[in-house]
Amino acid sequence: MALHIFDPIQDAEIRTTAKLLKDLNGDAKVHFVQIDRLDPPKKQAIHYLNVERNSAPGTQLPFIPRRTYAYYYLNDEMPLYKALCNVSENRVIANQETPEGTVGPLLPDDVSAIEDTIMEHPVVVAEIAKLNIDRIHYKHSRLGNLGYTVVCEPWMYGTDSPHDKIPLIQAYMYMKLDHPEGNHYSIPLRFSPVFEYLTHKFVRMDYLPAGADEKFIQETLPYKQLETVEYHPDLIENFTERGGLKPLIVSQPEGASFDIEGSKIKWQGWEFRISTNVREGFALYDVFFKGRSLFYRVALNEMTVPYADGRAPFHRKQAFDLGDCGFGNTANSLALGCHCLGVIKYLDTRRADQDGNPVLIPSTICMHEQDYGLLYLHKNYRNGNTVATRRREFVVQTIATVANYEYVVNLIFDQAGAITVQVRATGILSTMPNDDGNTTDFSTIVGPGVTAPFHQHLLSFRFDTRIDGDNNTVVYDDYVPMEENTAINPYNVGFRQERTFMEKSGYVEQSPFTNRTYKVINENSINPVTLKPVGYKFEMPAKQMIAASKNSYNVKRAHYATQQFWVSKYHDDQLYAAGEFTNQSQKDTGLSEWANGTESVRNSDTVVWATLALTHPPATEQFPVMTSDFLQFLVTPSSFFTRNPALDVPLANNNFNKSVYYEDAQKSAGFVPGTSSSASCCKSNI
Amino acid sequence: MALHIFDPIQDAEIRTTAKLLKDLNGDAKVHFVQIDRLDPPKKQAIHYLNVERNSAPGTQLPFIPRRTYAYYYLNDEMPLYKALCNVSENRVIANQETPEGTVGPLLPDDVSAIEDTIMEHPVVVAEIAKLNIDRIHYKHSRLGNLGYTVVCEPWMYGTDSPHDKIPLIQAYMYMKLDHPEGNHYSIPLRFSPVFEYLTHKFVRMDYLPAGADEKFIQETLPYKQLETVEYHPDLIENFTERGGLKPLIVSQPEGASFDIEGSKIKWQGWEFRISTNVREGFALYDVFFKGRSLFYRVALNEMTVPYADGRAPFHRKQAFDLGDCGFGNTANSLALGCHCLGVIKYLDTRRADQDGNPVLIPSTICMHEQDYGLLYLHKNYRNGNTVATRRREFVVQTIATVANYEYVVNLIFDQAGAITVQVRATGILSTMPNDDGNTTDFSTIVGPGVTAPFHQHLLSFRFDTRIDGDNNTVVYDDYVPMEENTAINPYNVGFRQERTFMEKSGYVEQSPFTNRTYKVINENSINPVTLKPVGYKFEMPAKQMIAASKNSYNVKRAHYATQQFWVSKYHDDQLYAAGEFTNQSQKDTGLSEWANGTESVRNSDTVVWATLALTHPPATEQFPVMTSDFLQFLVTPSSFFTRNPALDVPLANNNFNKSVYYEDAQKSAGFVPGTSSSASCCKSNI
The missing domain is CATH 2.70.98.20 (Copper amine oxidase, catalytic domain)
Known part of the structure; x- marks a missing residue:
């Protein structure tokens, strides 16, 4: 069946787009950051929809070429390019540089890649070493001794001056218990490296305040161990799973209604x-x-x-x-x-x-x-x-x-x-380091050494x-x-x-x-x-x-x-x-x-x-x-219809809904829904 | 078991209250309009609750007498009385006239009674006769000829002057198809009798405007037949029940969790x-x-x-x-x-x-x-x-x-x-009569001859x-x-x-x-x-x-x-x-x-x-x-707990929830929940 104009992008359309643009750009390394379908011009689409709605089944729909757009860099350098392709007819419709300084969206793979780079970069490694975390461990009541590891969380850089015209990454750094479910947001670190997104070049190290103003900025010191706030049952100390919750099963024995x-x-x-x-x-x-x-x-x-x-x-x-x-x-x-x-x-x-x-x-x-x-x-x-x-x-x-x-x-x-x-x-919550006992009017302390900004x-x-x-x-x-x-x-x-x-x-x-x-x-x-x-x-x-x-x-x-x-x-x-x-x-x-x-x-x-x-404004209930x-x-x-458009909805009745009395459900394990209930439904007629 | 201080009123407590107050009032006709339990003084109750919560099971709880209140009239006359009774010890604690002009709440039985009185009152009967509705009928496509009947809807009188110091009822009058499910709100009539609530005396007849101001008030004329807007499937013309809705059964095979x-x-x-x-x-x-x-x-x-x-x-x-x-x-x-x-x-x-x-x-x-x-x-x-x-x-x-x-x-x-x-x-919606084509900026026309005020x-x-x-x-x-x-x-x-x-x-x-x-x-x-x-x-x-x-x-x-x-x-x-x-x-x-x-x-x-x-402001979708x-x-x-109090809730999994794929549910009539699904649940651990 032919694709509908609104069907999502297909694998072949992604491949066609990539090939068209790679061919267009010869030997340059094409680094895509986004490829997706582009809607048809609305005028064409409305015509298509009107034909579709008003014609006999099987009527041939107007042909509208499927289009894609792509954002990409060449050779990992600015500028960002934007291209449009007609993938039905296998051709590039447009291809141009975006305005000077335009930075493209982040691609998940690129974020993972820079995360790896940052964690391995000598400047960062040296900073992590200052934490001296190998000397410490956390004695977990059920899991025994757990060490600590460092986690890098790359952030979109944001904006604070008109002069940042290359793509940058601000990495917020955390520590966590060395366990797959450890909550690193519980231990925000106090240094934050900045890197170039495309070239992976180190730009500078920012140091984070851990109190109301910049006097709380300090050089990286050995980590002073604090209790972490964990969300995973495996890691929560003294964890007792809440009892009493009985299964609630939603079933549609005749299938769904859509x-x-x-x-x-x-x-x-x-x-x-x-x-x-x-x-x-x-x-x-x-x-x-x-x-x-x-x-x-x-x-x-x-x-x-x-x-x-x-x-x-x-x-x-x-x-x-x-x-x-x-x-x-x-x-x-x-x-x-x-x-x-x-x-x-x-x-x-x-x-x-x-x-x-x-x-x-x-x-x-x-x-x-x-x-x-x-x-x-x-x-x-x-x-x-x-x-x-x-x-x-x-x-x-x-x-x-x-x-x-x-x-x-x-x-x-x-x-x-x-x-x-x-x-x-x-x-x-996105968290920040906090020195002991500092409260502010723009954040909430959510755990030892950690605060969450409004x-x-x-x-x-x-x-x-x-x-x-x-x-x-x-x-x-x-x-x-x-x-x-x-x-x-x-x-x-x-x-x-x-x-x-x-x-x-x-x-x-x-x-x-x-x-x-x-x-x-x-x-x-x-x-x-x-x-x-x-x-x-x-x-x-x-x-x-x-x-x-x-x-x-x-x-x-x-x-x-x-x-x-x-x-x-x-x-x-x-x-x-x-x-x-x-x-x-x-x-x-x-x-x-x-x-x-x-x-x-x-x-x-x-x-x-x-x-x-x-x-x-965060509350402690919102952490971890x-x-x-x-x-x-x-x-x-709102007065779109002449009367309630739901008057044709079938009236409720318990032969259909099969609800049961609490007393019956509690009595019988393996209770079959509906047995106590067929007599009961609201009186909808005389 | 002894009653808890917060258990609702018991039949015996109602009877005791009534008997105490009838005895108190000798031969007078005691007309109750409300009897219910009264909370204990909070200071006593808090003590009781603290003992209950902090003591060993079986500890004797402090004795607090159960109390009731009653509002009543004597001989269907003002004033309204208010009494307090100690029903644990079978005595009246207090009994007094309420301040001059105080009107008690309406009792459902009294509303039904006055509705009957109004419908039978000669002035109202005469007014209804002017509608001359016996001459007309509605030809229903499925039910055949239906006549019309008149309905009385007593309303609390409201207030517009400091001088109404006797209980009154304003009755809004409607017509409807003579069928148990007929929607009388579709035909508001243009006269509205006022009666004394206690004595059932006729006070006056109000006539209702059916347009922007009082010039739309008119004497009662023979009813000019208009299509009614019905909500019941039996009465809706050209009714087709909406198809396609499949049962959705909520079951708790192990019982409820409360x-x-x-x-x-x-x-x-x-x-x-x-x-x-x-x-x-x-x-x-x-x-x-x-x-x-x-x-x-x-x-x-x-x-x-x-x-x-x-x-x-x-x-x-x-x-x-x-x-x-x-x-x-x-x-x-x-x-x-x-x-x-x-x-x-x-x-x-x-x-x-x-x-x-x-x-x-x-x-x-x-x-x-x-x-x-x-x-x-x-x-x-x-x-x-x-x-x-x-x-x-x-x-x-x-x-x-x-x-x-x-x-x-x-x-x-x-x-x-x-x-x-x-x-x-x-x-x-509470509706009002409306002359054809009158729109206002304080109501919405919701059907022929009927408008619903904001x-x-x-x-x-x-x-x-x-x-x-x-x-x-x-x-x-x-x-x-x-x-x-x-x-x-x-x-x-x-x-x-x-x-x-x-x-x-x-x-x-x-x-x-x-x-x-x-x-x-x-x-x-x-x-x-x-x-x-x-x-x-x-x-x-x-x-x-x-x-x-x-x-x-x-x-x-x-x-x-x-x-x-x-x-x-x-x-x-x-x-x-x-x-x-x-x-x-x-x-x-x-x-x-x-x-x-x-x-x-x-x-x-x-x-x-x-x-x-x-x-x-009503919309047509809200009628009938x-x-x-x-x-x-x-x-x-809000920072009441030190962390999320729901961390102990069991993680979701499909062995418990037994959801199924749409494709499986559609395929199998009589599908047994859970068969396709046990393999699938979110990865909550490594």
């Missing part, structure tokens, strides 16, 4: 394509519910993680986890019964290595159903009759590990046309909207008290809606105290019941945006993070909120340029960008591994 | 008592996690629902669903496979009827476990080793039906010491805190940019925490843009790792509070709803945010008096009150029954 054909998913009225990619993890395309168009493309497109710590070199800790690393590149391989529960469908990601060979990352996406309580319920108190439906959800999940942190991204679909965008932050996570989700048609309008609604003592409001209880239309690209300021609500409406589609345009609502939690001063590189590089809700006019290739190249960037080349108030966006091809923000922090927002129909 | 002994619940380190009651639905007492005290008492204590519509008589639509009606009185009887899924434990509520006889409301609480994704996860990217734990939750649920609306209250406990307080609003839900949750000991302090933390260009912040990236202590009772203003976070700390218990006081954090979404003018009765009666987070000093019997008596109240006699800034609260016996708010709107906040340890 259908998959290639990249196409169908579930309970929803239809969309899903395409994994190395930068965003995945994107959804051509999203419909109940036969009506909602979105052309939906994806998490960027996340920046700026830290609150102003002391050099920590001030440069600002990750762009998608632009610098890629959520596909760093995706976990998900496993049954661990990352997802129930009946699970997995999808893979393909990336390229530095030579342009395809690399399979298996099972980066899991998809499954879950029950999440009641969808809706009403009891007629006069006769006791109840209508009740269970809320079944369809979850698309990916998990990225960016060194210490894990991000669990869930798109959750319900049966009533809403999408919950949920991110769970888990994993391990920081933020600011994620941008891009929704290329197609709400009931190609032209959309962004509005926001405020709810304000009515004027007092008027004919309509004599008792002063009234409040009303005030609607504001976004005429130009830009942002909407947050205003939770007027219950400001962002909506994407279609002025060409009037709801026959409300007599107003149909729409979808973005219900976002009011949050602190980026807290650094606007005079910092943190903000200049992530201008998108200053506001929660942005609107831009659609243009091909405007996909990433902070711009295409974020690593060591000096400014945001994304929304700061595309949503600058100059373009008309009303009743046009609009894109909205939602910034989900978390200010994170943190229980998930939840961030989420809701995208839900 | 233990129950009387009112005591134990689950995964949590211990608390649960006591159902008629006003709040239920309260939790003596809440501990991992052997440390958190809360003395936790309950939803009030909800007000003010409407945005200023037109008489709609301006009086302001429900106090707990104070006026009671979430126990209106609790649904929950059923297997309908309201809760899995292995379910139910608890009952007991109330009194107007004669003081006990009435059982069975299964008003359901308790069960659910899986909700990952609790925490970390992958060591250097060796691929992963630690992952599933998030098991314990859910305590009750559902109240207050005429049109349903409220699903969930307290969700996790394995890491956090409680999610979640409310789902579902059911049916409104709000403002719920107050009361936490009587006992965080690691009896004396607590409330603080709030803001996160603010550091001063620019200083020694600690030369690059202007820094931000820091600013802590403010609540010295006096009062409220904290919302400040989402500084990430303001409310915490209850214990200044007498210092975390040995952070070197700062231990605490629990209240993570609340920033929301619009009550939108009516402060010069309205809506606000005067619900002052608590003007702010999100309140602090008061503990006093016995200060339980309800808007005061003890809310029905037809003229002012808030709760937090406006108790948290008025005069009492010192630092390092003392403190109570915090969290207002969860939803501004609700609305998909649940979610409101929630999180109560979570």
Whole structure:
């Protein structure tokens, strides 16, 4: 079968891209840092989708060549090149140097390689020797004597001056118990080498403050042994596994309720394509519910993680986890019964290595159903009759590990046309050394000699909207008290809606105290019941945006993070909120340029960008591994349908759901679900 | 076994209370409107709990008499009486008239009785006759000809003047198809009789506007037939049940993980008592996690629902669903496979009827476990080793039906010491008549001739805190940019925490843009790792509070709803945010008096009150029954423990969780969970 325009990149397409560009560059060493599929021009794609949707089965779809992009260096030198290839027709479409100073994203293999270099470099080896760790060991109550080893954690260098125009790595160094599960984040060391990323040349050694200011910087001394804080059961002293947790089995004896054909998913009225990619993890395309168009493309497109710590070199800790690393590149391989529960469908990601060979990352996406309580319920108190439906959800999940942190991204679909965008932050805090007893107002001590700085996570989700048609309008609604003592409001209880239309690209300021609500409406589609345009609502939690001063590189590089809700006019290739190249960037080349108030966006091809923000002052409960922090927002129909679109969901009943009484379940080991329960279900009719 | 001080009221205690008060009042007709258990004085209760916790099993607990309260009228006349009884020793402790004009809560039986009276009253019968509905019928495609009937929905009268000092009922009148499942909210009528609640005397007939102002008021005319909007599958025209949904069975073959002994619940380190009651639905007492005290008492204590519509008589639509009606009185009887899924434990509520006889409301609480994704996860990217734990939750649920609306209250406990307080609003919008084509900026047309006004839900949750000991302090933390260009912040990236202590009772203003976070700390218990006081954090979404003018009765009666987070000093019997008596109240006699800034609260016996708010402009998707709107906040340890308290949770593995591949589940009908999966689980060790 021919590939769909939104099918993810194929191994052969990676190979073709690599070969085309190697051939183009003759004898030079081509060092790829990213190869992936590029979306077709939207105009072509919309035509393709319209033909696909409106034609008889088997109709020939328009031919649109499959395209790829590649970022690469030649001979491990700047500049960074960017090329576009037509892999359907085996040719290079474009190939050019990126602007001076542009640094490409990190490739996992390159990070591993420089990690090895750093650990073996004489300057680093000499510094490690000063710790004199061979003399000490930790006497573990169950494992006996354990030695210590040193770990190198390469970080994106960040930015603090306009003069760093070569790719650099800042390595944070740690120690750990010499055991595979040892938690190195528990022993941050006080030196931090800087290396050139491409040439692996040593640049300098930074020394880290371990207290409120730079007077806590010192030369490397023999390691003074402190208790470590471990997360693995094998290493936790006096560990007793918590008892009492009984199995909870989710089974679907008749199979799952979703259908998959290639990249196409169908579930309970929803239809969309899903395409994994190395930068965003995945994107959804051509999203419909109940036969009506909602979105052309939906994806998490960027996340920046700026830290609150102003002391050099920590001030440069600002990750762009998608632009610098890629959520596909760093995706976990998900496993049954661990990352997802129930009946699970997995999808893979393909990336390229530095030579342009395809690399399979298996099972980066899991998809499954879950029950999440009641969808809706009403009891007629006069006769006791109840209508009740269970809320079944369809979850698309990916998990990225960016060194210490894990991000669990869930798109959750319900049966009533809403999408919950949920991110769970888990994993391990990025830590710093701390002299005994130093407390600060920008970090939390989380263990002996170790502190975790405050920081933020600011994620941008891009929704290329197609709400009931190609032209959309962004509005926001405020709810304000009515004027007092008027004919309509004599008792002063009234409040009303005030609607504001976004005429130009830009942002909407947050205003939770007027219950400001962002909506994407279609002025060409009037709801026959409300007599107003149909729409979808973005219900976002009011949050602190980026807290650094606007005079910092943190903000200049992530201008998108200053506001929660942005609107831009659609243009091909405007996909990433902070711009295409974020690593060591000096400014945001994304929304700061595309949503600058100059373009008309009303009743046009609009894109909205939602910034989900978390200010994170760590707590001891979040170390040595943190229980998930939840961030989420809701995208839900707002007078898009003429009535509740879930009225056709079957009413709940226990012949279907097979719940059981606690008393019965406790009595019988090996209890068969359903035996005590068939008589019981809510009275849904007389 | 002797009753525990927090066990819910018993039938015998209701009977004793009624008998004591009937005996006290001789020949007068005693008309009870509420009887329930009263908590012991806290000082006695704390002593009892300390003895219970610290003594050897079998130790005699201190004797504390069980107490009840009763609200009643004599001979169906004002005043309302309030009595306290010692039911252990069979005596009346106190009995007194409430202040002049105090109106008691509504009793379900009384509401049904007045509904009957109103429907049969000649004035109402005459008005209904003018509709001339016998002449018409609706031709249903499957059910044939259906006639129409009229429905009366009695409402709490509300307040608009200081002169209404007798209990009144405002009845909103509706029509519906003459079928048990007909949706009367689809045909609001335009007349609304007012009756005396106790004497059933007719007071007057109000006529309702059906457009932007009072010129839309008209005399009752023959009903002009319009299509109704139905929610029940039997009545929906052209109904096709949505296909494709396969069963999803939650089973616990080894039983559930929670233990129950009387009112005591134990689950995964949590211990608390649960006591159902008629006003709040239920309260939790003596809440501990991992052997440390958190809360003395936790309950939803009030909800007000003010409407945005200023037109008489709609301006009086302001429900106090707990104070006026009671979430126990209106609790649904929950059923297997309908309201809760899995292995379910139910608890009952007991109330009194107007004669003081006990009435059982069975299964008003359901308790069960659910899986909700990952609790925490970390992958060591250097060796691929992963630690992952599933998030098991314990859910305590009750559902109240207050005429049109349903409220699903969930307290969700996790394995890491956090409680999610979640409310789902579902059911049916309260509707008003609307002339064809009238749109307003304070309501949404939801069907032919019917509109739903904007409104709000403002719920107050009361936490009587006992965080690691009896004396607590409330603080709030803001996160603010550091001063620019200083020694600690030369690059202007820094931000820091600013802590403010609540010295006096009062409220904290919302400040989402500084990430303001409310915490209850214990200044007498210092975390040995952070070197700062231990605490629990209240993570609340920033929301619009009550939108009516402060010069309205809506606000005067619900002052608590003007702010999100309140602090008061503990006093016995200060339980309800808007005061003890809310029905037809003229002012808030709760937090406006108790948290008025005069009492010192630092390092003392403190109570915090969290207002969860939803501004609700209806959408067509929310009619004729609305998909649940979610409101929630999180109560979570904040450097209360020295490290993650869930490190002892068993790591996830598929021998325990028995998930299966989609492909396997789809292939095999009658598939046995677990057969394809035992080999697969995440690599948690080398």
